[in-house]
Amino acid sequence: MTIVDDILAALGLAKVPGTARNLLRWPVPPTPPAPRPPLVEGVLAHLRGDLTTDSSLRPRVSFILGPGATLGGVVAELTDLLATITTRTTAAPIPDRGTVGAALQTYSATHLTNTPTDVLKVGFRMPLPIEIDEDTGEWVTNLETIRDWAQVPPTIVLPAGVVGPLLIPDPDALRAEVAADLAAVADASDLGIALAARALRNPYEPVFFAYELFDQVRRLRAAEEVPLALELVDSLVNHQAQLLASTTAGNAVLRRLWFAVESVDAATLVGDPRDSLLRGRRLLATALGLAATVPPVLDTWQSPLVAGPSITPREAPLPAANVNFAAANAPAGSETAIEAAGNNQQVVLGRQLSAGNTGVYDGYTGPAHIGRVLPAAFVAAHQVEINPAGDPRLDARSQIVVAIAPNEGRLDAARLRDRGMLSTGLQQWTEHVNTEANVLWEHFRGLAPDQYDLHFGLYRLYPQIWGALEAAATPVPSAAALAAANPWADPAVTADPLALPAAPVDHFPLYATLYELVLNGRVRMHQSTAANIGPRFAFFKGSGPAGARVFTAEWGARARLAARTSVAYCVAEMQTANKRFDRILRDTGDFLIPGTPAPLGGGPLPRYTAADLFTTQYGAALVLDHHINAPGLVTGDITDAVNTTTAVSGQAAFDAAGNLRDPWVVALASRYQVVRHFPGPGAKAQRDGFINGLPAAVLSRAAGSFAGW
Helix, strand or coil: CCHHHHHHHHHCCCCCCHHHHCEEEECCCCCCCCCCCCEEECCCCCCCCCCCCCCCCCCEEEEEECCCCEHHHHHHHHHHHHCCCCECCCCCCCCCHHHHHHHHHHHCHHHHHHCCHHHCECCCEEEEEEEECCCCCCEEECHHHHHHHHCCCCCCCCCCCECECECCCCHHHHHHHHHHHHHCCCCHHHHHHHHHHHHHHCCCCCHHHHHHHHHHHHHHCHHHHHHHHHHHHHCCCHHHHHHHHCEHHHHHHHHHHHHHHCCCCHHHCCHHHHHHHHHHHHHHHHHHCCCECCCCCCCCECCCCCCECCCCCECCCCCHHHCCHHHHHCCCCCHHHHHHCCCCEEEECCEEEECCEEEEECCEEEEEECCCCCHHHHHHHHHHHHCCCCCHHHHHHHHHHHHHHHHHCCCCCEEECCCCCEEECCCCEECCCCCCHHHHHHHHHHHCHHHHHHHCHHHCEEEEECCCCCCCCCCCCCHHHHHHHCCCCCHHHHHCCCCCCCCHHHCCCCCEEEEECCECCCEEECCCCCCCCCCHHHHCCEECCCCCEEECCHHHHHHHHHHHHCHHHHHHHHHHHHHHHHHHHHHHCEECCCCCCCCCCCCCCCCEEHHHHCCCHHHHHHHHHHHHHCHHHHHHHHHHHHHHHHHHHCCCCECCCCCECHHHHHHHHHHHHHHCCCCCCCHHHHHHHHHHCCCCCCCCCCCCCCCCC
C-alpha cells in the first residue's frame, strides 16, 4: 500500500460523516450571496502548519474544530476547498482525500507534535496550506507542493478519533493553578507570550485561565497588569487578533486586554512603552470592531460598554447530530460528563452544558434547570468573601438563605419558561422587571466587572441603575433622581451610571434597567408589563405570540456557566440574596398589633416591623421564601397574621410591661405560615411542606433565634 492508501484507511476518508466536519472557518465566511475570495495557485510562504511563522508570514485560512470534529473531517473539508481552485500555475492534479491527508501528515507534523493528541480539544485550530494575499485578497495554495508533501514518509500519523471536550473548570482549582503560576514568575508579564500561544492554538481553551490571571494580577500585583496586557498584545499581529476576535472566548480575552489598556494615558509614556501602548490599542480596536468616537479622534475609540462593536463572535457549533459528543467523550464523573446527560445541550465559551428540560407553563415553552452548585457547600467555602466585614447579621441571613435554597433553586439554576423570561440563581431572579435579575447583575458588575463582561457583557448586555418608574419613553434619570430612588447604591454610580462603585460590596441599587449594545451604540430595553412584553423578550431569544411564546436555550446555559465557573458571580448571588432582608423591611413597612398598650405619657401607638415580629429562624425563612416568590402579597399576609394570631392561638401579644411576648412571636410565625398565599396552583402546599419539614436544628422555632435583621 502507498502512503496515500494508508492515510485513506487510517482516517476512514472514503466516507467522512457530517459530524466529523463540524468546523468553524476563518476568515469568517461572507454572508450569501457575497462570494468567497477566489482560490488561486501560487507559491506558499509557510512550509509547515505550526505557529512558528504565523505572525511573520502571510495569514492562513484555518479550521477550528468543533464538538465531534476529527482530523479526517479537516482533510475532507480541505479537499473540497482545494477542488474550487480557479487559477492554475502547475500541472499537479486536484488532490483527493488520501493525498491531502498524507500531505497534512507532513505539513502539520510539528503543529500536532507540539499539541499531543490527548490535548486535541474542542476549539483546536488547524492552519491550512491556503494563504491570504493581503494585497489582492486572493487565497493562495500550491497543488504541486501538496503533492510533494504527500510523498514524504510521515513522521506522525494523524489521530483518527474525535477531539476531546473542553472541561468545565472548577473555579477554586483554577484559582490555585493561577496562583502557583503567578508565584513562579518575578513579573506577571513573563506569562504573556505563553498565554498568547495557547490562545492562538485554541482560542477557547485558556479563556478562564486568562481572566483568573488578570483578576489576581489586578488585586495582588496591580502595577504588572498593563505590562502583562502589552506583552500579550505585542506578541500578536492583526490577522491573529482578528481570528481570536471571531470566537467568543478569544473575543473575551481581547476585551479583557482592551479594558487593561484603554484608560492608560499615553502622554505619560515615552519611547517603546508608548509605541507599544498605541500599537496595542489600534490592534485591539480593529480586531474587536470598536466604534469610533463622535466626532472621530485619532487613536481613540468608544468602549464596548458604551457602543456595540461591529464584530459578532461565534461559538463553537453544536449541530443536532453532534449533541451526544460530550456524553460520549468526557471523562466519566467529570462535571462535563454529568452536564452531558441533561437536555438542551449548548456550547458556551467552548464548554458544553445543559440548559435543562423543556416544559410549558402559562403559555410559555422553554428550558429550566434546577442547577448543580449547592449553596451550602459554596457558603462554607466562601463565607469570608460573602461577608468580608464579618457582620454576624449577614452570617445569620446566609444561614436562612441556604436553608430554604431547595425551595428556590441552586446557584446555577436557570429557567426560561414564564413571563419572567430568564430566571436565574438561587432566588429565581427574573429580568422582566427592574428589581430582580438586573439588580443582581448590576451588583455583580460592580463586584467583578471583568467577570461580568465575560459572562454577560460579551453578549451585548449591560445593566444600568435606574429610577422607580420606567416605560419606553421614560427619560434617563438625573443623578439626584437616581440617588433618591436607590439609597443603597454607591454614590459613584448614581453620579455616573457607567462608573464602578467605590465600595462594591455595599452597592445594591433598588432599580436597574438593561441596555443592548447595538452596532455603534446602545439601546435601552425597558421593562415588561402585563400588556406589553417589551424588547427584552426578543433579546433573551423569545419568539411567538401571547399564549404560545417560546424560548430557546442559549441564555439559560450562559447564566448557568457563569455560576458554574465564577466564584464572584456566586458571591454576588449570596450578597444579593442576603440584601433581600433589607428589601423586606423596606417593602413591608410597619404593623399595628391589636391590643397594643398605649405608651406612657400618651402619643401614637407603637408599630412593629418585620424585624420585631419575625425573630424566629422559622418565621424569617417563611417571610424570605414568600418575598422571593410573591413579593406583592407579603405585606397583606403579614397584616392578616398579626391581626388574627391572638384569636387563633390564645396567646396574648404583650406582657404586663408592654413588651412582645415570645410565645406570641412563635405563634405569629405559625399563623403566618397558614395565611400566606401564592398565585400559582400547588405552590403553597409545596413551599409550606418543605419549610415545615426542616428540623429545628436547621430552622429554630424559638423566639430570638434569628438575629439577621
